Amino acid sequence: MFIDERNFHRIQRLPPYVFKAVDELKMQARHRGEDIIDLGMGNPDQPTPQPIIDKLVEAAQKPHNHRYSVSRGIYKLRLAITKWYERRFDVRLDPETEVVATMGAKEGLGHLVMATLAPGDVVFVPNPTYPIHSYSVVLADGDLRAIPLGDAGDEFIERLEEATKTVWPRPKMLILNFPQNPTAAVADLAFFEKIVGFCRENQMMLVHDLAYADLCFDGYQAPSILQVPGARDVAVEFVSLSKGYNMAGWRVGFCVGNPKMVNALVRIKSYLDYGMFQPIQIAAIIALEQPEAVTREICGVYQDRRDKLVDGLNRAGWAVDKPKATMFVWAPIPEPWRGAGSLEFSKHLLREAKVAVSPGVGFGQYGDEHVRFALVENEHRIQQAVGGIREMLKGHRGA
Ligand SMILES: Cc1ncc(COP(=O)(O)O)c(C=O)c1O
Known part of the structure; x- marks a missing residue:
């Protein structure tokens, strides 16, 4: 046929x-x-912790929560996200322009890349990495360039600089993830400062996946890329509730930062979905409000x-x-x-x-x-x- x-x-x-x-x-x-x-x-x-499940059950009993919800996330969830960022990283965000809820970090990342790239746009992605970082670019018809990750430090930045000099057309985006899957490599704020500087200088969008924000050991705390002054001029960050709250099957994440990039994701999602089931959004607020x-x-x-x-x-x-x-x-x-x-x-x-x-x-x-x-x-x-x-x-x- x-x-x-x-x-x-x-x-x-x-x-x-x-x-x-x-x-x-x-x-x-x-x-x-x-x-x-x-x-x-x-x-x-x-x-998943019991108070989050209890809230889901309670919210699911209310018929008005059965309707289509808001694609970008209900306001109270976006507000809870901004409070979480402020408490956690001392980063202030505008819930109207700098926050969008997603059906997990994976969905959000895939659609953000699709929303912002043109066919043939060059994107730098460390290798090895979590597959959606690479395949979001492939699915968007972008031109994926793998940068060997090695130890996430100055040598990685040198490799990025070298690749930038030799690649044409100029790279449009860099996708990073620290703490990293699969290598568990971590970054400190000084490294993020250099990365943000590099992206500003080379006019590259920066996408940072902070899915493992909550799974840090021996006193280590993962920084947010948005703690770097000026980061939101070039960067967005994804956070997931899957790992820190054992909510993998619930499909809840969010993307925050640069308003133009956030808005691109809001727009593409408004064509593709009606938002998470509202009781899940309400329960996600309870998750973000849980004590540390x-x-x-x-x-x-x-x-x-x-x-x-x-x-x-x-x-x-x-x-x-x-x-x-x-x-x-x-x-x-x-x-x-x-x-x-x-x-x-x-x-x-x-x-x-x-x-x-x-x-x-x-x-x-x-x-x-x-x-x-x-x-x-x-x-x-x-x-x-x-x-x-x-x-x-x-x-x-x-x-
Ligand atoms: C780096 C990274 N980002 C995103 C995800 C998926 O997150 P979510 O469940 O929020 O889509 C994973 C899951 O393993 C991951 O390792």
Whole structure:
């Protein structure tokens, strides 16, 4: 027939899904009755705090909340977002012009890029990175340029400067994410100051994804890019309720900062959606009003799991650093498997240690020497995963 998926222009630009190979092996093993510890997808396993659920239930009982809502988010939610930013970062925002609620950071990011890019516009994205940072550009017909992330510091900025000199047409946008998925790299305010300076100088829009704002360990606090004076002349920032409040399935996030970029997202969304279900918006206000102890407790669970995993791997002879933030451990593939690449090693871990992880190459070619553990099973299960890995490593040494 005339319908030929090879003609689906945007779909054709998307590569095969790398994580699928490990997912399929995981499902096959489970069907065989094997107990696989799944540290693959970053999908929070803990419950949403009760007061947020209670508010959702209460709001859902009211018929006037069943109507179409407001695409950009109801005013009270936008106001709650500005109060959260002020309390948290001492950054003041205008709820009318500098805030838009989104159905998660992912949806917002994808649509912002679509709303602001023209076909062929050059965008710099670190590599490895969370896939939507790259594929939002691909879906918008932009010209994606991968900048090796390495350690997020001066060398990364030098690579950006070098790339800017050699790329034509001039890059329009830079998309960053700190604390970072998948590497757990963190940034400090001095780094953000340099980044904002770089974007101002080169007239580049800056999109910062702060999805892991609440998951910071050992006293580290993730800064907001908007703490840099003048940042909102060039930048917007995305925040998500998925991780800090265990609300991944609720699909709540927001974008704040540069009014023109925010307005572009408001406009494109007004054509595409009617806003989140209003009870979810109302419950999201309650989430943002929770005392800090609530997110601290959620974060503490990840920190304990991190310690269990990283200490265990190190004791088993796999040298892995402790991340300062996120819900991930980014582990360099040990010898003798490094040369085989992250997909093969992930399959090996699944077969031999009964542990599912994400192959680093799924986040970009510069991720291929690592695998990512997501801390989404309890400590007992993580201990079990470490046991399986220890046996796998021992088996190899003994071989
Ligand atoms: C860096 C980053 N941004 C955004 C998201 C998705 O956030 P949301 O659930 O708000 O769409 C994730 C989820 O893993 C992420 O790692």
